[in-house]
Amino acid sequence: AKLNIVPDINGILNIDVTYDGTWHKRGQHSNIGIGIAIDAVTKLVVDYEVLCKYCQMCAYMESSYSKQTSLEKYEQYENEHEHNCYINYSVTAAKMESKAAVII
Incomplete structure (x- = not known):
């Protein structure tokens, strides 16, 4: 109708x-x-x-990068991932x- x-x-x-x-x-x-x-x-x-409030990729990369690579590489990842991140609430x-x- x-x-x-x-x-x-x-x-x-x-x-x-x-x-x-x-x-x-x-x-x-x-x-x-x-x-x-x-x-x-x-x-x-x-x-x-x-x-x-959570993104699996962010959590994984945060733990991986913070232990194994430089801050510069982590910041590069963070900038690239920002467009695909699932977090939209905090x-x-x-x-x-x-x-x-x-x-x-």
């Missing part, structure tokens, strides 16, 4: 949504959290945001849900 909802001049839809957030691990000690906005009428996911896991809501 078509709902005849048309975006405004800025491309924004005026719809009611519900919002929920969760973490990868139970409780608020996770390195990964997600916030989800769901259309209240259609029950379809309209937006989501994943927040991550505060406590307890605030992930509200931060994702603000981003959405």
